[in-house]
Amino acid sequence: MRSLMVLLLLAGTAHADEPIDPDALQRFVHQDCGSCHGLTLKGGLGPDIRAETIEHYDADVLQTVILDGVPGTAMPPWRPLLSEAEAAWIADYLLKGDTE
Ligand code: HEC
Numbered sequence: 001m002r003s004l005m006v007l008l009l010l011a012g013t014a015h016a017d018e019p020i021d022p023d024a025l026q027r028f029v030h031q032d033c034g035s036c037h038g039l040t041l042k043g044g045l046g047p048d049i050r051a052e053t054i055e056h057y058d059a060d061v062l063q064t065v066i067l068d069g070v071p072g073t074a075m076p077p078w079r080p081l082l083s084e085a086e087a088a089w090i091a092d093y094l095l096k097g098d099t100e
Pocket of ligand 1 (some may be wrong): 016024029031032034035036037045047048049053054062065066070073075076078090
């Protein structure tokens with residue numbers, strides 16, 4: 001029984017530690033998010049999401065917007081495609097402002 005618990009714990013940790021691929025995520029942001037927010041993220045169908053326009057958001061609020069979308073708008077939930085860690089990475093990436 002005890003060894004089963006250890007295995008379950010290990011499995012849980014491995015999942016939480018899924019590696020982040022910054023290059024792939026960066027491409028994803030410009031291509032997939034960019035299809036609405038513009039390739040340079042300064043707005044299109046969706047609003048401008050460059051650092052200077054979203055700096056009033058905390059990273060964890062942005063992470064939630066990315067994972068769950070904005071209900072009733074064209075902003076879709078990305079939870080099916082992105083892990084929490086990936087969404088957190090994207091939130092940081094947007095806030096850091098080196099997206100151009
Ligand atoms: C199908 C179009 C579409 C795609 C694709 C899309 N968005 Fe959005 N997004 C929107 C729209 C529309 C809004 C505005 C929602 C509203 O009216 O509050 C929005 C809002 C946002 C906001 C909040 C902006 C603000 O000032 O309130 C953030 C942050 C955001 N999107 C990030 C992303 C990220 C990151 C991705 C890629 C993972 C993405 N979006 C992909 C359409 C899209």
